[in-house]
Amino acid sequence: MTETRTTALLTDKYELTMIDAAIASGHADRLSVFELFGRRLPATRRYGVVAGIARVLDAVEDFRFTPDEIAYLRDSTTLSDETLDFLADYRFSGDISGYAEGECYLPGSPLLSVTGTFAEAVLLETVLLAILNHDCAVAAAASRMTSAAHGRPCLEMGARRTHEEAAVAAARAAVVAGFAGSSILEAGRSYGIETIGTAAHSFTLLYDSEEEAFDAQIAALGPGTTLLVDTYDVTTGVERAVAAARRAGGELGAVRLDSGDLIAQAFTVRQQLDDLGAHDTKITVTSDLDEYAIAALGAAPVDSYGVGTKVVTGSGHPTAELVYKLVARQDDSGQWTPVAKKSSSKQSIGGRKYAGRVVAEGHAAVELVVASDDPQAARDYLASRGARPLQVDLVSGGEINEEHRGPAALDAARKRHESSRAELPYQAWRLSEGEPAIPTVMEVL
Amino acid sequence: MTETRTTALLTDKYELTMIDAAIASGHADRLSVFELFGRRLPATRRYGVVAGIARVLDAVEDFRFTPDEIAYLRDSTTLSDETLDFLADYRFSGDISGYAEGECYLPGSPLLSVTGTFAEAVLLETVLLAILNHDCAVAAAASRMTSAAHGRPCLEMGARRTHEEAAVAAARAAVVAGFAGSSILEAGRSYGIETIGTAAHSFTLLYDSEEEAFDAQIAALGPGTTLLVDTYDVTTGVERAVAAARRAGGELGAVRLDSGDLIAQAFTVRQQLDDLGAHDTKITVTSDLDEYAIAALGAAPVDSYGVGTKVVTGSGHPTAELVYKLVARQDDSGQWTPVAKKSSSKQSIGGRKYAGRVVAEGHAAVELVVASDDPQAARDYLASRGARPLQVDLVSGGEINEEHRGPAALDAARKRHESSRAELPYQAWRLSEGEPAIPTVMEVL
Numbered sequence: 001m002t003e004t005r006t007t008a009l010l011t012d013k014y015e016l017t018m019i020d021a022a023i024a025s026g027h028a029d030r031l032s033v034f035e036l037f038g039r040r041l042p043a044t045r046r047y048g049v050v051a052g053i054a055r056v057l058d059a060v061e062d063f064r065f066t067p068d069e070i071a072y073l074r075d076s077t078t079l080s081d082e083t084l085d086f087l088a089d090y091r092f093s094g095d096i097s098g099y100a101e102g103e104c105y106l107p108g109s110p111l112l113s114v115t116g117t118f119a120e121a122v123l124l125e126t127v128l129l130a131i132l133n134h135d136c137a138v139a140a141a142a143s144r145m146t147s148a149a150h151g152r153p154c155l156e157m158g159a160r161r162t163h164e165e166a167a168v169a170a171a172r173a174a175v176v177a178g179f180a181g182s183s184i185l186e187a188g189r190s191y192g193i194e195t196i197g198t199a200a201h202s203f204t205l206l207y208d209s210e211e212e213a214f215d216a217q218i219a220a221l222g223p224g225t226t227l228l229v230d231t232y233d234v235t236t237g238v239e240r241a242v243a244a245a246r247r248a249g250g251e252l253g254a255v256r257l258d259s260g261d262l263i264a265q266a267f268t269v270r271q272q273l274d275d276l277g278a279h280d281t282k283i284t285v286t287s288d289l290d291e292y293a294i295a296a297l298g299a300a301p302v303d304s305y306g307v308g309t310k311v312v313t314g315s316g317h318p319t320a321e322l323v324y325k326l327v328a329r330q331d332d333s334g335q336w337t338p339v340a341k342k343s344s345s346k347q348s349i350g351g352r353k354y355a356g357r358v359v360a361e362g363h364a365a366v367e368l369v370v371a372s373d374d375p376q377a378a379r380d381y382l383a384s385r386g387a388r389p390l391q392v393d394l395v396s397g398g399e400i401n402e403e404h405r406g407p408a409a410l411d412a413a414r415k416r417h418e419s420s421r422a423e424l425p426y427q428a429w430r431l432s433e434g435e436p437a438i439p440t441v442m443e444v445l
Numbered sequence: 446m447t448e449t450r451t452t453a454l455l456t457d458k459y460e461l462t463m464i465d466a467a468i469a470s471g472h473a474d475r476l477s478v479f480e481l482f483g484r485r486l487p488a489t490r491r492y493g494v495v496a497g498i499a500r501v502l503d504a505v506e507d508f509r510f511t512p513d514e515i516a517y518l519r520d521s522t523t524l525s526d527e528t529l530d531f532l533a534d535y536r537f538s539g540d541i542s543g544y545a546e547g548e549c550y551l552p553g554s555p556l557l558s559v560t561g562t563f564a565e566a567v568l569l570e571t572v573l574l575a576i577l578n579h580d581c582a583v584a585a586a587a588s589r590m591t592s593a594a595h596g597r598p599c600l601e602m603g604a605r606r607t608h609e610e611a612a613v614a615a616a617r618a619a620v621v622a623g624f625a626g627s628s629i630l631e632a633g634r635s636y637g638i639e640t641i642g643t644a645a646h647s648f649t650l651l652y653d654s655e656e657e658a659f660d661a662q663i664a665a666l667g668p669g670t671t672l673l674v675d676t677y678d679v680t681t682g683v684e685r686a687v688a689a690a691r692r693a694g695g696e697l698g699a700v701r702l703d704s705g706d707l708i709a710q711a712f713t714v715r716q717q718l719d720d721l722g723a724h725d726t727k728i729t730v731t732s733d734l735d736e737y738a739i740a741a742l743g744a745a746p747v748d749s750y751g752v753g754t755k756v757v758t759g760s761g762h763p764t765a766e767l768v769y770k771l772v773a774r775q776d777d778s779g780q781w782t783p784v785a786k787k788s789s790s791k792q793s794i795g796g797r798k799y800a801g802r803v804v805a806e807g808h809a810a811v812e813l814v815v816a817s818d819d820p821q822a823a824r825d826y827l828a829s830r831g832a833r834p835l836q837v838d839l840v841s842g843g844e845i846n847e848e849h850r851g852p853a854a855l856d857a858a859r860k861r862h863e864s865s866r867a868e869l870p871y872q873a874w875r876l877s878e879g880e881p882a883i884p885t886v887m888e889v890l
Contacts, residue, residue, distance in 0.1 A: 009631040010609040012602070014642030016630070021644070021665035027651055034647070059609070072634045078666070118651050125645075126629070129605035130612055157457070160574035161764040163611035164455040164504070167575055170608075184571070185461070186454040189517045197459030199466070200570075202479070202771035205784040206472055206563050220466035221523070232787045259786075313763040319606040319754055326647035339650040341704075342677045 007062045008069050008087075011126045016073070019119045020083040028086075028119040032329040033352045036098070036112035036128060038105070042140070042317035044433040047424060049143045049417060050111060051173040052135030053101035053394065054405035059127050060092050061400055092120055096395035099355075101404065102176050102416030103390060104424060106367040108440040110353040110391070111136075111322065118329065125324045133322050134166060137314035138173035143421060144291040144315065145307055146178030147429050153304040154294070155196050157286065158312030159184040170312040176413045179311075180304075192407040201258075204231040214244035223250030226284060229269075230259050238269055242278045254282035254303065262287060263300045270301035290315050291431055328352050328373065336373045349442055354378035356387025357438075363425045364438050372445035381445060452507045453514050453532075456571045461518070464564045465528040473531075473564040476781075477774040478797045481543070481557035481573060483550070487585070487762035491873045491882040494588045494862060495556060496618040497580030498546040498839065499850035504572045505537050506845055537565055541840035544800075546849065547621050547861030548835060549869060551812040553885040555798040555836070556581075556767065563774065570769045578767050579611060582759035583618035588866060589736040589760065590752055591623030592874050598749040599739070600641050602731065603757030604629040615757040621858045624756070625749075637852040646703075649676040659689035668695030671729060674714075675704050683714055687723045699727035699748065707732060708745045715746035735760050736876055773797050773818065781818045794887055799823035801832025802883075808870045809883050817890035826890060 022028035041048055065073075065087040073079055073087070094116025099105055112128060114121045146154050156174040159167035159182075171179075171187035181194035188195040199217055207213035214227055223245035229237030238255055245252035255273070257265050262285045273281050285297065286306035294305050314320075327350050328338050338350030351371035358366040368387045372378040382389060394401055403409065421428065428437030467473035486493055510518075510532040518524055518532070539561025544550055557573060559566045591599050601619040604612035604627075616624075616632035626639035633640040644662055652658035659672055668690035674682030683700055690697035700718070702710050707730045718726050730742065731751035739750050759765075772795050773783050783795030796816035803811040813832045817823040827834060839846055848854065866873065873882035 005631075007609065009629075009634055010604070010612065011630050012604055012628040012642050013630055013633075013640045014628065014644055017642065017662075017666060018644050018648040021648070021662045022651060024665045025652075025657075025661035027661065030651060032651070069634075073630075076633055076640070080665070118647075122645075122647055125647075126605050127609050130607065130609035133606050134608040134611070159455070159457055160571050160769075161578050162575065163579040163608055163614055164452065164572055164575035165610040166579070166608035167455065183457040183459065184454075185456050185458055185518075186450075188458075188521055189454055189514075195458045195521070197457050197462065199459055199463050200567075201786045202563075202567055202570075203463040203466070205771050205786070206467060206475060206477070206774060207470075208776065212470075216470035216472065217462075217466045220469045220525070221462060230786075309764055309766075318758040318763045321754075324605075326650050329651060331653065341646045341650070341675075 006064045006066060006069065007059045007127050008065045009072070010130065011123065013077070015123050015125055016077065016079055016083070018122055019086065020079050022118055023083050023086060024080065029117045030329050032116065032118040032121050033327050034114045034121045034125070034324055035110045035327045035353060036132060036322055036324045037110050038107055038320060038322045040107050040321065041436055042321055044316065045140055046428045046430065046434060046437040048105040048136055048320060049139035049177055050099045050101055050103045050105055050136060051139035051176040052131045052169070053098065054409050055131045055135065055169060056128055057394060057400050057405045059131060060096070060124065060395060063090070063092060063124065063127065065090055086119065090120070090123065091398060092116065092124065092395070093398035094120055095397065097391045097393050099390055100392050100413070100416060101409065102413035102420060104420045106436050106438060106440045108369050108442055109367060110355055110369065113352060113391070129322060129324050133319045135169055135173040136320035136322065137318055138170045138312060139177040140320065141291070141315035141317070142174040142177035142179055142311050143417065144431060145294055145311060147421065148291045148295040148298070148431060149305055150298060152302065153180040154178065155180055155304060155306045156182040156311055157197070157306045158308040161309040162312040167312060172410065174311055175410065176417055178414065178417065191410060198226045199228055201228060201231045204228065210237060211240055211244065214240055215247065218244050218248045223248045224253035226254040226256050227252060228258060229255045230257055234260070234265060234269065235272065238272050239276070242273070242276050242281065251278055252281045254284050256284045256286060258286045263297060266297065266300040266302045295431060338371065349444065351444060354382060355390045356382035356385070357390055358385055358387045359423065364423045367438055367440040369440060369442045370445055371442070374445070377445055451509045451511060451514065452504045452572050453510045454517070455575065456568065460568050460570055461522065461524060461528070463567060464531065465524050467563055468528050468531060469525065474562045475774050477561065477563040477566050478772050479559045479566045479570070479769055480555045480772045480798060481577060481767055481769045482555050483552055483765060483767045485552050485766065486881055487766055489761065489878040490585055491875060491879060492869060493550040493581055493765060494584035494622050495544045495546055495548045495550055495581060496584035496621040497576045497614070498543065499854050500576045500580065500614060501573055502839060502845050502850045504576060505541070505569065505840060508535070508537060508569065508572065510535055531564065535565070535568065536843060537561065537569065537840070538843035539565055540842065542836045542838050544835055545837050545861060546854065547858035547865060549865045551881050551883060551885045553814050553887055554812060555800055555814065558797060558836070574767060574769050578764045580614055580618040581765035581767065582763055583615045583757060584622040585765065586736070586760035586762070587619040587622035587624055587756050588862065589876060590739055590756060592866065593736045593740040593743070593876060594750055595743060597747065598625040599623065600625055600749060600751045601627040601756055602642070602751045603753040606754040607757040612757060617855065619756050620855065621862055623859065623863065636855060643671045644673055646673060646676050649673065655682060656685055656689065659685055660692065663689050663693045668693045669698035671699040671701050672697060673703060674700045675702055679705070679710060679714065680717065683717050684721070687718065687721045687726065696723060697726045699729050701729045701731060703731045708742060711742065711745040711747045740876060783816065794889065796889060799827060800835045801827035801830070802835055803830055803832045804868065809868045812883055812885040814885060814887045815890055816887070819890070822890055
């Protein structure tokens, strides 16, 4: 069994030492707003994709220090008894609003706004960033792939190329961005994602001949299965594959190509299948694909793409470069004060942000982000500019908004991504490096 | 609570459909050898680093299909009752040998050899690859960083930049490769790793002034703490930091720089600290470091490096590109047959491999990999060439060799890596792209 444990120790130690010092000095209860955002998009990207919101909600709910966690902290740190008591009683009781899952985002978009006491809000920093940095990175890569695939199904098969638990989250993020299924069974169980896959080269090599292997696979999985035809010679493999399905009284579902020059092979194999009369037999390709390879295969007679390494590792950008910053806090008189780091690089604008997307002539034109300590004034301002509001309530007074997790939420996220991406102007779809698809305009009310 | 679940569904569906077909055709029990290896090292790398072996042993032990997993599979797949019964009873009962954790490796090094029936050995493919592809990628990057740091401590702080569970494994892999500690508490609890960290910019911003924040931190953590001095102005920050420690009756432990030109700042801040008489106050730097930045900081008066994104994401190579291939299996008469995919690219040499490292004139000279169906002959051959044997018994008849997991194993792995890396010739230490540090020679006996 993997250990039963809460998410509470998936946390950088300094979150706890900060709380310890703030409790001792009497500042831990100052009401605070933290925002989670990206200062920029990873270099080549035109837009980001929000994924992982449902996992954020699970992690917030599971963030508890049980006696086991407290015992570990008591033995291994200098945290005060008062701090340990605070942690033992911890349940997030504040508010979280943010971008809904599937939404596209830009530099400066406030993906999450977390409001609560300093102590309760800072404590969530590490796990919120970990989830969104990972899931958004995968979703951004996946979205480029599904857009390059122009409607042909993309299937996630990268479980073996990333951390075993990250693989499950990656499958989910890929589905948010339009992938049609995943190879990893836990993604099926945990998230209701359709799982796919039939056989590897080892299966063919287990048998004394390729024919025997194909017959055995078809006997178990039916002629509609996908046969891997490149263990020995592709042309012979295709011939044997079609024949094996017909011996079993059907037409072969698909052949899979996993090596060599996929573009050239796709044309040759399609011709061969057609010559054999196997017009309905599909071709799926799976060798080290990324968004560029998928785009290049667009003209070839390929029916679906199996993507591994590149989708689960964010295709060159394995982290979304998101940060979590204190942007406002109350002072002793209860007044809100915008705050931000001042020195050299990494400057931010203080104050809580409200975001909307301005659509003009059918396409998104501007990401409008307004800093204000008056929520209604900020919302009115966004409305006056015709901006579609981008933030939704995810947690209110510690209560999870159930609309944003579970199988229906995943389906909604996938649809939301499709329409959010469709709303972006043409340059968003380009795979080349460049500026964000739309500019972010920051205003302070 | 995170769900209690076994590792069994961290598995690609096709492992199960292959078993289903092999059981039906009567081939599932053919004794087989699978090998886990890299065809090449990621482009810039001179050597790989084995990390994750202890996690592999845990995953093998936990690989069980409980009634929950069986129920999911019965509902969502076409697996036969016979296959489901096989899975319900599954415990790996074969042998696994492989490279010990911390060892350096080269292209073609057989990191794991898994011997058992086809069904029991193929089933482990996904989770074994996931663990080693992730952990070895992190360890390879971490090893480049610790070698570039020339003895200055490197500290892992990347939890927020990768999947939350991957972060725990990454901390462990970094420690195998010489890192001195980690920011993530779960790495402390799960693996006994020293955890580090004091405060972020948000802590300083919580207070009405930097002085108040420094006083509060020192009151809780003592003057030996590390103060983050770049929230406002670095020079003023350093002055206030030293003064705050002295107000509390001590000398400041360290200052942390997290932005700006770290090399220039390190010199300025060191001079300032010395001018203030704070000769023992150390400087730690933490802004987007990788092995190149660490090397460049070698001439600057820096005492330790905090590394985030780049170590947990493998510094440009988030996966180690390892594969798991059937290399030999018995036929119906019980004869061993070497097998390998034949078509186009991705060719492998069939047959079980035995590996040794030939050391000449004090340095490793050749990775000798011998394919043979006679273990004793292979070992004798390696001995005749003066090769240090590289494979150890990890699992024997399903029993885990406990020497290779637990806190003592982590410590041993760290020492093993230090000596294995020291044994490599000089070119191994170069950060630039190039050939593997030593050539791999493959022979078939």
